[in-house]
Amino acid sequence: MTQLTMPRPQRPKLQDLRRDLGTTELANGLIALIFAATGPVAVILAVGTAGGLSREQISSWIFAVFFLNGIITILASWAFRQPLSFFWTIPGTVVVGKSLDHLSWPEVLGAFVVTGLLILVLGMSGWVARVMSLIPLPLVMAMVAGVFLSFGTELVGAVRSDVAIAAPMVVAFLVLSRPGPLGRWLPPVLGALLIGAVAVAVVGGFAPGTGPALSTPSLQAPAFSTSALLELVVPLAITVLVVQNGQGVAVLTAAGHRPPVTFATICCGIGSLLSAALGGISSCLTGPTNSLLVASGRRSRHYAAAVTCGALALLVGLFAPLFVRLMLAAPPAYIATLGGLAMLKALQGAFVASFAHRFTLGALVTFLVTITDVTILNVGGAFWGIVFGMLVSKVLEPDDFHAAKNV
Numbered sequence: 001m002t003q004l005t006m007p008r009p010q011r012p013k014l015q016d017l018r019r020d021l022g023t024t025e026l027a028n029g030l031i032a033l034i035f036a037a038t039g040p041v042a043v044i045l046a047v048g049t050a051g052g053l054s055r056e057q058i059s060s061w062i063f064a065v066f067f068l069n070g071i072i073t074i075l076a077s078w079a080f081r082q083p084l085s086f087f088w089t090i091p092g093t094v095v096v097g098k099s100l101d102h103l104s105w106p107e108v109l110g111a112f113v114v115t116g117l118l119i120l121v122l123g124m125s126g127w128v129a130r131v132m133s134l135i136p137l138p139l140v141m142a143m144v145a146g147v148f149l150s151f152g153t154e155l156v157g158a159v160r161s162d163v164a165i166a167a168p169m170v171v172a173f174l175v176l177s178r179p180g181p182l183g184r185w186l187p188p189v190l191g192a193l194l195i196g197a198v199a200v201a202v203v204g205g206f207a208p209g210t211g212p213a214l215s216t217p218s219l220q221a222p223a224f225s226t227s228a229l230l231e232l233v234v235p236l237a238i239t240v241l242v243v244q245n246g247q248g249v250a251v252l253t254a255a256g257h258r259p260p261v262t263f264a265t266i267c268c269g270i271g272s273l274l275s276a277a278l279g280g281i282s283s284c285l286t287g288p289t290n291s292l293l294v295a296s297g298r299r300s301r302h303y304a305a306a307v308t309c310g311a312l313a314l315l316v317g318l319f320a321p322l323f324v325r326l327m328l329a330a331p332p333a334y335i336a337t338l339g340g341l342a343m344l345k346a347l348q349g350a351f352v353a354s355f356a357h358r359f360t361l362g363a364l365v366t367f368l369v370t371i372t373d374v375t376i377l378n379v380g381g382a383f384w385g386i387v388f389g390m391l392v393s394k395v396l397e398p399d400d401f402h403a404a405k406n407v
Helices: 014-020 023-036 039-050 055-080 090-099 105-125 127-132 137-161 163-177 181-185 188-203 226-254 261-277 287-293 299-318 320-328 332-355 360-372 381-396 398-405
Strands: 086-088 283-285
Touching: 014 299, 023 039, 023 188, 023 287, 023 299, 023 332, 039 055, 039 090, 055 086, 055 261, 055 283, 055 299, 055 320, 086 090, 086 261, 090 226, 105 127, 105 226, 105 261, 127 226, 127 261, 137 163, 137 226, 137 287, 137 332, 137 360, 137 381, 163 188, 163 332, 188 332, 226 261, 226 283, 226 287, 226 332, 226 381, 261 283, 287 299, 287 332, 299 320, 332 360, 360 381, 381 398
Parallel strands: none
Antiparallel strands: 086 283
């Protein structure tokens, strides 16, 4: 992987941010936030409910991962003048869900704390950046393609299952994506969002119900047990450092940015520790959200989309029960179509970066293992895709490693 650290650029002034914050950046920031506040939140709700957490504990969890990571996103994106969106580890949430049937919630919180400390120490040592520099970019992008593939298949499935909602959104996206002034005036994904909202209103099926509007975050005491630490700390750290951060760094690099890996890792450690105090899972530099932020618009303005996303995340954190209730009340086809359309360019870029030049066989193995989601030692397929892809490339594509060293 190419340049993983970068000299700190001149921080934008307020007037620079106002100038760079156009319709495209606002739309990308909004779409990225909508993605984070729908499917990923549904995973938290499912895990928390199945694990016996109270409504207050789940609300505090959602507040932590939105509000605290929103602050980190704003500060990091402003400081480095590039999109650096932080949220939480989705595969890590799934891992935790499997553990809540035999571990207490305080024991899980103890694992969150230790994971945050481990990530912080590794970030301050600079070890993470050195390891990531050894992984060929095509393999990382193949892992990204495997993770993002479901967005494309769910888009097709949404058109098939609910054509009245999905088809108008697809048509609007295609029309606005054609070269010309119309797409510059109204970003394609934003157009699809608006047309979809009209379709939902016409077709019906939006029933948000009632409930509290404001979040109720609360400090939660951890408990430290050997069994919980052995079971959760390493898998959680891997999902943050390799799976989630690996995706984030890869998509930002492919978009022409130079994400500061060491700094991002330190932010993940700090964010994880703060989130753990409120019952939230570990922070990470997300792949899907950052892909949405760089999906369109000028590269020099992508940071403004990230600042928008971070600011909206603060609001979602404060009004998490209300926002989540509204978003989850939308028809599944609306969310699936919106996410699929927003991720098309990212998915296309991931395939091109994976199979265009070197390490193609290793990339193929990485892709196949990732989409199969092989789970070994409680760690999912995205990590093992990288491992097996590296092994295949080392054995069968040694010339590509030599060529990459000479570039």
